Amino acid sequence: EVHLLESGGGLGQPGRSLRLSCVASGFTFRTHAMSWVRQAPGKGLEWVSSISGSGGSKYYAGSVKGRFTISRDNSKSTLSLQMNSLRVEDTAVYYCAKEPDNGDYGPRSFDFWGQGTLVTVSS
Amino acid sequence: QSALTQPASVSGSPGQSITISCTGSSNDVGGYKYVSWYQQHPGKAPKLMIYEVNIRPSGVSDRFSGSKSGYTASLTISGLQAEDEADYYCSSYTSTSTHVFGTGTKVTVL
Numbered sequence: 001e002v003h004l005l006e007s008g009g010g011l012g013q014p015g016r017s018l019r020l021s022c023v024a025s026g027f028t029f030r031t032h033a034m035s036w037v038r039q040a041p042g043k044g045l046e047w048v049s050s051i052s053g054s055g056g057s058k059y060y061a062g063s064v065k066g067r068f069t070i071s072r073d074n075s076k077s078t079l080s081l082q083m084n085s086l087r088v089e090d091t092a093v094y095y096c097a098k099e100p101d102n103g104d105y106g107p108r109s110f111d112f113w114g115q116g117t118l119v120t121v122s123s
Numbered sequence: 124q125s126a127l128t129q130p131a132s133v134s135g136s137p138g139q140s141i142t143i144s145c146t147g148s149s150n151d152v153g154g155y156k157y158v159s160w161y162q163q164h165p166g167k168a169p170k171l172m173i174y175e176v177n178i179r180p181s182g183v184s185d186r187f188s189g190s191k192s193g194y195t196a197s198l199t200i201s202g203l204q205a206e207d208e209a210d211y212y213c214s215s216y217t218s219t220s221t222h223v224f225g226t227g228t229k230v231t232v233l
Contacts, residue, residue: 013227044226108175108222112171
């Protein structure tokens with residue numbers, strides 16, 4: 001059974017940093033691309049970033065490019081999101097999501113999701 | 124990348140069929156077969172219902188079906204049930220190798 005467990009959310013100040021993690025189990029982690037998708041309170045889903053199974057290809061939404069960095073450690077089945085220069089508008093629940101393929105050409109769909117971790121950016 | 128356009132709400136009575144539209148452009152919905160649909164109940168994580176326009180993952184009811192014509196994709200729920208009441212989001216791969224979600228549709232079972 002696929003299981004994705006996010007952690008690292010909490011209160012962050014504008015301009016500061018937070019790091020999110022997602023530990024995966026139940027599938028061969030290194031053969032699947034992974035993504036982060038966020039949802040601001042009461043709002044819709046927003047794709048944030050994706051990384052291929054090997055980690056060699058990374059993709060970012062324009063709203064976070066240059067501020068967020070996605071990475072993965074296949075030896076630990078862990079996905080990470082380093083969030084720098086936080087803004088109030090980054091406040092959201094951040095979901096870790098698995099993709100059905102290795103993601104060499106970018107994010108196509110998300111077949112399993114974690115329960116999410118809440119990030120609140122406020123002074 | 125602008126969000127794909129969905130109706131804010133759709134409603135139907137138990138047993139009826141409803142259809143949710145999702146309109147994009149040639150750079151996303153119209154240009155690729157990688158259109159997906161997600162169901163989200165309040166306070167829960169999204170669940171994949173349809174991928175690659177019309178393919179149901181294992182375990183998803185065959186009451187859910189997808190289609191696409193031009194720049195518009197559609198999700199049809201037939202034999203509407205109380206448990207289908209939720210938010211639904213479409214999404215698509217894009218020409219810049221990114222991903223975009225729809226604005227979301229709240230389905231109400233009357």
